[in-house]
Every structure is written in C-alpha cells, then in structure tokens.
Amino acid sequence: MLPELASSANDRPRLRSSVGLDPHQDSAAADLRGLVMKVFAIESESLAEEDRSLNEMLPFSGSAKYVVSYSGHLLMGSEEAYDKLDADLAAMDYLPIFREVEGRQIIHIFSGRVQPAPRPWWPNALLLALTVISLLIIGTEVAINEIAGLGAPQADVEALIANFFGELWRGIPYAGSLLLILGAHELGHFFAGRRHKLAVTLPYFIPAPFTFYGTFGAVIQLRQPMRSRKTLLDIGLAGPLVGLMVAIPVLYIGLRTSPVDVIQPGMLEGNSFLYALMKTLVFGEFLPNGTYDVYINQLARAGWVGLLVTGLNLIPIGQLDGGHVLYALIGEHARRLYAPLMAAMVGLVLVTLSTGASWVLVLVLLLLFGRIYAVPLDNITPLDPRRRFLAVLGLIVFVVTFVPLPLSPVEGVTLPPGTDSASILLPVAITLMTLFMNRRR
Secondary structure: OEEOOOOOHHHOOOOOOOOOOOOOOOHHHHHHHHHHHOOEEEEEEEOOOOOOOHHHHOOOOOOOEEEEEEEEEEOOOHHHHHHHHHHHHHOOOEEEEEEEEOOEEEEEEEEOOOOOOOOOOHHHHHHHHHHHHHHHHHHHHHHHHHHHHOOOOHHHHHHHHHOHHHHHHHHHHHHHHHHHHHHHHHHHHHHHHHHOOOOEOOOEEEEEOOOOOEEEEEEOEEOOOOOEHHHHHHHHHHHHHHHHHHHHHHHHHHHHOOOEEEOOOEEEEOOOHHHHHHHHHHHOOOOOOOOEEEOOOHHHHHHHHHHHHHHHHOOOOOOOHHHHHHHHHHHHHHHHHHHHHHHHHHHHHHHHHOOOOOOHHHHHHHHHHOOOOOOOOEOOOOOOHHHHHHHHHHHHHHHHHOOOOOEEEEOOOOOOOOOOHHHHHHHHHHHHHHHHHHHHO
C-alpha cells in the first residue's frame, strides 16, 4: 500500500509559504483561534514559516498551504479533540495536524483539504490482464515440466512446447490461486481504507512474465492522509493478514498434492519458518533432507509466492506495510531502526550475490522509499491495547514469513544402490487417495 501523497521531509521540497493569514489581526484568524480553543488551551501561536520540521508533517501536496501553529495542551482526549476540531474546520477548508514535540502538544493548521479527483479504471484492468497472461505463462511452464517429469514421451513434451500459447489453459491453477492471494491482500487494504472513509484506488497488478514468480505483486494507492495511528495500523495490516489467510490453505493443498522425489539439479525455493513448518507437518520431516525434496506443483508454488510477498511487504521500513505497522506501534522511533535494518539488507545482498538469488532490486527500492513514512494527521493518539497486540502480531508474521534466500541453485544427488525412489512417494500416493476418498463421501 503506497500513500499517493508525501508525508516526510525526504520526498518533498521545502515547505510552501503561509497563506498570509495574520493570527493577531485578521478576523478569520480570530474565528480559527476560537475553534481551536474549544479543544486546546493555547499558550503560544506562530506562523513558523521557516520551521523546517513542518516538511515532515505535511501529508499532502498540491495547493495545500501552511497557515499557523498553536502550542499548548489539549482540553480533552486527543482522539475526541481531533474529531471535533476537524469537523469544525472542514467548513472553512482547513485541516488540523496534531503533533507532540519534546512533551509539547502542537496543532498545525493547513488550508486546502485533500479532494482527490476520480481515477480511470482502465489502467487497472490493463495491468490485471497482462498479469493474468504472465501468470498463465509461468503456470504452463510448471505444468509442462510436471508432464515431462511423469515420464511423458519426449515427442509429446516437444509438441506441448511448440504449441505453448495454445496450452496456456494449463496454467490456470497457478494464475487463479496466486491472483486470489494477491487480490485478497490488496482488497484487505482497500476495504480497510473505505471503512475509514478514505479514498483508495483499485489494485494495480504488476506483471513479470520472465521471472520465477510471474508478477511483482500489486499495490493500491491511498489518496488521502490517514487520520491517526489506528487508521495507519488498520489499513497497513489488513492486507498481509487477509492475504495470508488465503495463502496458507492454498499452500497446504498444494503441498499435499505435490510429489516428493530425488533432488535434481535446478533452482530450490527458499524456506521461511512458516513454509518449513508446513512442509514438516505435511510430510513428517523437513524437506529437502539431503536426498529427497518436494517438487511443488502450481498450487504450492502460488502459496509459496504468497508467503514470500507477505514477508516482503512486512519488512518494517518506510512505505511498506511493515513500515506502517512499526510506525503505528512506536511512532517517530521507527526512523531510528532505518539504519540497522538497511545494514541488515546490505548484508543479505552480499550473502545472496554468490548464490544467484540477489536482493539488489529490493535494496534499491528500500533506499528510494525506506526513509518515507506515512505520518498520520493525528500523531498524538496512541494505539489501544487490542491494536498494539495486532501490531506485534504483524511483526511476528514478518519474522515467520520472511525468506532470506528466495531462490538458490541446487545440484542433484545419486541414490545409493538398492534405494527405490517409489518408497518415498508412497506417503504422497496415500495422501492423494485420502483426498479422493474424502471427496467421494
């Protein structure tokens, strides 16, 4: 989820000048001061035109301009005060921003509330169509490899390859299940945003037809600033949790229907804690075990990619979902973790460069967007206990779904004399028979 509008000093120029309102003489300033005093005991006020820190606080662009700042203390709870003042200022086209700096409570007033114009839907539809094709290509590659692995005649396999685009229907399981996972993730953001009465775009799917995954995921844009940390957490965490609720059963079904065989040369998908646990539960041991591995089918690959996307999105930096969760939980202290987290990512890049599975692209994106945080309008109101629990849960989900090494090359192994690979496939055959009998009941 990417906010459309700027929220920190790192992604915008210097603050716009004030609208020229004199808070000591103008009658409009007196009216404004009167509204603020209903919820706030004013100790001082200032135009603060040269206050560079306001660059970090401005959560929007366009025609919005700084008006005035008031320092003092709230006369009621911060959430109640913000709701009341925001409702009063809406008629004047003003927007309040609540901050607390070194123990001082400050209300900044800006003119020009955000009124996003409607967006056309055709770019979303076009990107979705391209992503569907991209995923069908990857799914069909997996299907043809499975057919070849089952011992189909070479001529039949070559015929399938020659008619590749005519066989795209074979990739429907992968395309459909991964779109379901990614769609659930983005719609989680979408409906959480709409629940908080914010303008959000439809999902923008990102095709990647020549990769192992077939897509770089999807994003939606939040077109209005978020009101509070509660809103930030609700919207930021809804996507990963909803997507994970779909990815886990898809992965489980995929693993239960995937064959286990001797390790062959190729690319090995990486393990997260959750993926390793699910393989252990399904097969009774951790795979690969040095000799055998599970050869994931289309559903299992889609579920694995779903876990990978969840872990990537929950990296607790900047504009990523994890960055929203961390900022909602600890506020401005989240910025202090940027340097150590980026150092860890650099270390991960150096390690994975030698294996061929590089995090360079992710590192570049984090360098571009990692220092930008979606600062809410009301940055005083803390999370309630239930949301604090959910925020911690979100960080735990990051730990158990993060894949340090997504892909790595693996060499094949030779079975000892007298070892029959069919013996290791027996549990899979029993599983398939059990699933079939359960469907018959």
